[in-house]
Structures are given as structure tokens and as C-alpha cells.
Amino acid sequence: MAEDDWEGVMGGSQFGAPGSFTPPPAAGDAGSNFISGLLTEPVSSESAQQASDAGNRLKTLAEGGQFAVNEEGFQAYMKACDFFLDGCDRMIVDLRILAEKARMGGSDYAKAVAVFNVKVADGEGDSLLPNLMKMRDGVRQAREAMVIARKNYRETEDAHTMTFSQLNKGLQAQ
Incomplete structure (x- = not known):
């Protein structure tokens, strides 16, 4: 999916404590920054570490109430995470087989290969296996962050609903 395609998916995410809006700690959207980190050089150790760090940062933001996502955004994130995790788990199984030294013959070339x-x-x-892992x-951390971020969003919505309910009661009493 192109980076521009994620803008529609990212529309349901927000930053800030439940019941308020606080700009993100850095420019951009934490979710799309995480996903775009997955799409660059997926085999390099540096990119794998960036993806791992980004997932951890996203979870930390969500745990701190600084990231929230609505149901539509949550479903899109979960679909993307699950798609990656399913494929990754299959690749890891296949790579474990490749990680065992194959019997390719007795020549020096076969042994070297x-x-x-x-x-x-x-x-x-x-190498592939440690970086995929x-x-x-x-x-996985990003997926956990989404569950927390959806909870944050629901708490924000509940707080707004209660505020409007109290405001409505006050207006009706007048």
C-alpha cells in the first residue's frame, strides 16, 4: 500500500489524553510513521530495529494516553498487523528450515553454498531470521498499542458524551 493510501486509514487516530487533544510529540502520525517504517529496507538490521523501536514507541504513547484510534482505524491497523504477522510467522518457519545446513554434496563449492x-x-x-523476528x-507491540489506543478513544468519547449530557441537563433545567 502506498504511503498516500494510508491517509484515509489514519483518519481515525488522534493524540492526547482521553477527553483532550494534544498535538503528537513529533510531526506526523505515530501509526503511519510506524507502518512506513515497515516498508523501507525490510531485510536490513537497521530497518528491523527501527520497526521494533517504532512498535515499542507506539505502545508507550498509547499506554500514556497520548494515542487513540477510533473503531474504523483500529480495524484497519489490526488487519495490517495481522496480515504482516501471519506472513511473517510462515516465513520464519521456512527460514528455520533454511537455517539448517543442507547436505549439498561433498565438493568445496557445495559446502560453501x-x-x-x-x-x-x-x-x-x-540475515533474514533475526531481522524478521x-x-x-x-x-506485535504495535498491535497491542492499537488495543490500548481504541480503549483511549472510547474513554475520550465517553467523556465527551458525559460532558454533553451534563450540558444538556443544565440547559433543560433553565
Whole structure:
């Protein structure tokens, strides 16, 4: 999905304590910043760490009451997170198979290819398995953040409903 396509999805999110609106701590939208972080260089260790950190930051914002999302935004986020997590879990299973040194023959070349395949799947740096797992953990944190953010939004709506109800009672009493 293109970055511009996320604007419609992001319309249901807000920042601030329930019952108030506070601008986000940084320019932009925490949710779309998180998602755009998933779409850049997904195999690099740096990008995987950024996705993990972004998920943690999003959860911290939600836990602090600084991020809220309405039901429509929540459903869109959950769909995106679940789509990523389902695919990621399948890839991790496949990569674990690749991370085992394959029997490719007795030649030096075959042995070198087998070692290389293990390093690509589960080595250090930009290898696939640890980076996918790091990204998966970030998306899991973001998914948890969405549950909290929906609760924050509902609390905000409840606070507004109570305020309007009290205002209406006051007007009727006059």
C-alpha cells in the first residue's frame, strides 16, 4: 500500500489524553510513521530495529494516553498487523528450515553454498531470521498499542458524551 493510501486509514487516530487533544510529540502520525517504517529496507538490521523501536514507541504513547484510534482505524491497523504477522510467522518457519545446513554434496563449492545459505537465513547483521523476528516483535507491540489506543478513544468519547449530557441537563433545567 502506498504511503498516500494510508491517509484515509489514519483518519481515525488522534493524540492526547482521553477527553483532550494534544498535538503528537513529533510531526506526523505515530501509526503511519510506524507502518512506513515497515516498508523501507525490510531485510536490513537497521530497518528491523527501527520497526521494533517504532512498535515499542507506539505502545508507550498509547499506554500514556497520548494515542487513540477510533473503531474504523483500529480495524484497519489490526488487519495490517495481522496480515504482516501471519506472513511473517510462515516465513520464519521456512527460514528455520533454511537455517539448517543442507547436505549439498561433498565438493568445496557445495559446502560453501550450504554455509552461505545458513548465514543468509540465520547469521548476523542483515540475515533474514533475526531481522524478521525483530520486526515481528515490533508489529506485535504495535498491535497491542492499537488495543490500548481504541480503549483511549472510547474513554475520550465517553467523556465527551458525559460532558454533553451534563450540558444538556443544565440547559433543560433553565
